[in-house]
Amino acid sequence: KQEVTQIPAALSVPEGENLVLNCSFTDSAIYNLQWFRQDPGKGLTSLLLIQSSQREQTSGRLNASLDKSSGRSTLYIAASQPGDSATYLCAGGDKAAGNKLTFGGGTRVLVKP
Amino acid sequence: EAQVTQNPRYLITVTGKKLTVTCSQNMNHEYMSWYRQDPGLGLRQIYYSMNVEVTDKGDVPEGYKVSRKEKRNFPLILESPSPNQTSLYFCASSHTPLTRRSISYEQYFGPGTRLTVT
Numbered sequence: 221k222q223e224v225t226q227i228p229a230a231l232s233v234p235e236g237e238n239l240v241l242n243c244s245f246t247d248s249a250i251y252n253l254q255w256f257r258q259d260p261g262k263g264l265t266s267l268l269l270i271q272s273s274q275r276e277q278t279s280g281r282l283n284a285s286l287d288k289s290s291g292r293s294t295l296y297i298a299a300s301q302p303g304d305s306a307t308y309l310c311a312g313g314d315k316a317a318g319n320k321l322t323f324g325g326g327t328r329v330l331v332k333p
Numbered sequence: 334e335a336q337v338t339q340n341p342r343y344l345i346t347v348t349g350k351k352l353t354v355t356c357s358q359n360m361n362h363e364y365m366s367w368y369r370q371d372p373g374l375g376l377r378q379i380y381y382s383m384n385v386e387v388t389d390k391g392d393v394p395e396g397y398k399v400s401r402k403e404k405r406n407f408p409l410i411l412e413s414p415s416p417n418q419t420s421l422y423f424c425a426s427s428h429t430p431l432t433r434r435s436i437s438y439e440q441y442f443g444p445g446t447r448l449t450v451t
Contacts, residue, residue: 252438263423264442271438309376311440318364318383318429319438320391323376 222247222312226324234332239297241327243310248288251315255284255295258307258326267308268295300331335360337443339424345449346414354409354446356424362441364429365407366391367399369420370445376423382407383429414450422446 223246233239243253252271256264268277270286270293277284281298297304307328311321337358346352358365366381368391378391382401396418398410407426411418427440 254440256442261421261447263444266439266441269439311376313438313440317389318366318381319427319440320366320378320381321368321376321425321440325375 222250222314222322224310224312224322224324226308226310226327228327229325230328230330232330232332233300235300235302237300239295239300239304239329239331241295241297241308241310241329243293243295243324245291245293245312245322247312248291250288250312251319252313253284253286253293254311254313254321255282255293256309256311258309260307264309300329302331302333305329305331335441337424337426337441339422339443339446341446342444343447345451347451348415349413352411352414352448354411354422354424354448356407356409356443357405358407358424358426358441359405360426360441361404362426362428363404364440365401365424365426366440367397367407367409368423368425369393370423371420379409379422414448416450418448419450420448422448 225244254269255267268284283296307326309326311323314320363384367379368376370376380399382388424443
């Protein structure tokens with residue numbers, strides 16, 4: 221059974237600093253890995269999806285990597301802004317169950333002006 | 334605009350009063366799913382559907398029912414709600430990898446339904 225962990229649970233950085241968010245998973249047969257952003261009390265906004273055959277994906281200031289052998293994914297956010305303050309969730313996809321996502325607990329990020 | 338919609342967004346009800354939360358997507362996705370989000374427990378899958386008339390239990394299906402009569406709709410039914418079903422519910426959809434097409438399997442989430450059962 222896939223287990224996904226995100227450490228730390230909370231992170232505070234000054235504006236302009238690069239953010240590094242970690243995600244680890246136990247089953248290397250992961251089909252894909254998706255990063256989401258969630259604002260308090262709101263829905264999930266998809267940031268990046270990495271298929272198992274890929275090593276990384278980039279979108280603007282965001283870059284996500286995937287290392288199946290070590291069971292890790294990392295989300296990098298360059299030059300953080302106060303608007304980046306949110307909870308970031310990673311989730312591993314299971315092909316056998318259609319596209320079931322197993323979520324980590326999230327990292328709550330605060331970017332201080 | 335590609336989207337997943339849920340209704341209602343907020344609902345307060347009493348124990349035992351049947352309710353339905355609707356979910357609809359306009360992206361022709363085969364796969365649809367329901368999750369609940371609780372503090373300290375994160376997001377957990379309730380039920381999922383691979384396609385029309387094909388549904389299966391997720392990790393926490395007790396107390397819930399679903400149906401998939403049309404591709405675009407996937408309602409969540411609580412026949413006899415209880416206080417432990419108070420939660421934030423999300424519907425999601427995507428193409429399924431089992432279709433073997435070179436398309437994105439990115440999963441899209443609805444805005445959420447906050448349910449309180451008293």
